[in-house]
Amino acid sequence: MEQPQQQPPQPEPPQQPARPWPRVFFDGYATAIRSVFFYVLVGNYVGLGALAFEFGFSFWWMAASTLLIWAAPAQVILISTLTTSALVEVALAVTLSSVRFLPMVASLIPLFNAPGVRQRDLLLPMHFTAISVWVEGMRLLPARPRGERVTFYNGLGSGLISGAIIGGAVGFYLAARLPLLLAATLLFFTPMALLMSTARNARALLDRLAFALGLVVGPLVAWLNFGLDLMWTGLIAGSIAYLVHRWREAKSMKATP
Amino acid sequence: MTVELHSYLILILVGFLPSEVWRWLGIALGRGLDEQSEIILWVRAVATALIAAVVARIVFIPPGALAGVPLSVRVVALAVGFFAFLFIRRSAFAGVVVGEAALVFGAMMFGG
Amino acid sequence: MKLMLQDIGPWFALLLIGFLPNEIWRLAGVVLVRGLDEKSQIIIWVRAVATAMLAGVLAQLILSTSGALALIPVGVRIGAACIGFAAFLIARRSVFAGIVAGELSVMAGAYWFGV
Secondary structure: OOOOOOOOOOOOOOOOOOOOHHHHHHHHHHHHHHOHHHHHHHHHHHHHHHHHHHOOOOHHHHHHHHHHHOOHHHHHHHHHHOOOOOHHHHHHHHHHHOOOHHHHHHHHHHHHOOOOOOHHHHHHHHHHOOHHHHHHHHHHHHHOOHHHHHHHHHHHHHHHHHHHHHHHHHHHHHHHHOOHHHHHHHHHHHHHHHHHHHHHHOOOHHHHHHHHHHHHHHHHHHHHOOOOHHHHHHHHHHHHHHHHHHHHHHHHHHHOO | OOOOHHHHHHHHHHHHHHHHHHHHHHHHHHHOOOOOOHHHHHHHHHHHHHHHHHHHHHHHOOOHHHHHOOHHHHHHHHHHHHHHHHHOOOOHHHHHHHHHHHHHHHHHHHOO | OOOOHHHHOHHHHHHHHHHHHHHHHHHHHHHHHHOOOOOOHHHHHHHHHHHHHHHHHHHHHHHOOOOHHHHOOHHHHHHHHHHHHHHHHHOOOOHHHHHHHHHHHHHHHHHHOOO
16 A cells, blocks of 8 residues: 655665664754754744734644644634634635645655564654644655654654644743834744745645635625635635636647647 | 534535545555646646635735725736746746835825 | 634634644555555544544534534434344444335324424
8 A cells, every 4th residue: 555656765774773762862853953954943932922912812732733733824823813713614625624634644754664663653753743744754754764753753753743833832921021113023033934825835736726716805705704714715715716716728739639 | 602603514525425435545656656647637727716815805805004005006016027927037036126126116096 | 603713712713723634635645656555553543533533523523512413302313223233233334224224213202292
């Protein structure tokens, strides 16, 4: 049931005597802190912490949400809609925003296959998987001996989550104490960061159109005010973008004989 | 404790899904989890639109301190930041910095 | 009346609406590759939780104090559910029999005990 490997198989590192796991864990942790993603995460979560404060959530709730959810878009959705929307709608939105975890985790698991790795050993790496952790993992794990990979990845995940927790705490604290204008700037960071990062990752027309339409349809649907506006926006804008994509595919297929 | 329509929804979700999900996974497995499979594409489009809706929501229904900044300033700052991103080698960092600067400038000039 | 944050509180919402939807996808990723180990502890736990939630919702529906059902005395509703379940067991685990018996009981009970 293995997924086809996305990369050409790399030569395995030579077998070495197993290193003690705290060592390996710390290795992963240190790698995380030195990674550029660490700073991106801290930045993102400063904005998130501020958002949590402004929407009235407690500090510990915010920290718990980072530990339990570990997905910035889902957390943004949760924080910004939980107080005003029906739970069902929030649940659906959060669920949809995290679909990408499925292929991410699925592509990662084969890297961990080693003698003695039980399914429950995979639970922690599974939870730690978020975009930054996954990218670094895919990049660095193949060079590591198989026996070490789970622990290393756990260290990586822990390191990056630590950054997020710190960022969240800083953002929460700042939002409470900054003068109004600076606090507003801090709050503005989250929509900005989301906009840029999504735009940057949206290569295909499908994603770009979906995003643009979402920006337009969102306020429209909210203004019309028949409830569940987040879901309706997603469904309407997303479906339109999808249909356009299908239409273009059909056109290009007719063009090539 | 009132029990309304949503209870039935929960019933369906909790009663139906746990068994169905595994079957669907089996089907997906059989066909291979194809990146290009139409369902995944559609879900991706909906998820992307959802994020955009959240961005729009924060800009149009801002919490706390951000509400003190006029709507026009918020929208324009977002747009300015986005264009900066586009023109400065698609740098997210540049986009955010410019957008924030635009917000501060706009807020100071036009009240808030 | 739709269910909102104030109905279940922030912590429960965090678990149910924040944590669960995200972990489902992650778990599905593992299951997809590793295969569904029917006996694995995770799966057993998930099934237990799902079943418990289902039971909870059922209990809520039966004991609900609003809507048309509220007009029927609680005792009747519980009794009808038990009769229906008994019929299900007796008729060699036939769901149809259970439903029919339960419905007939609840209608009879509603009639006798004044609706």
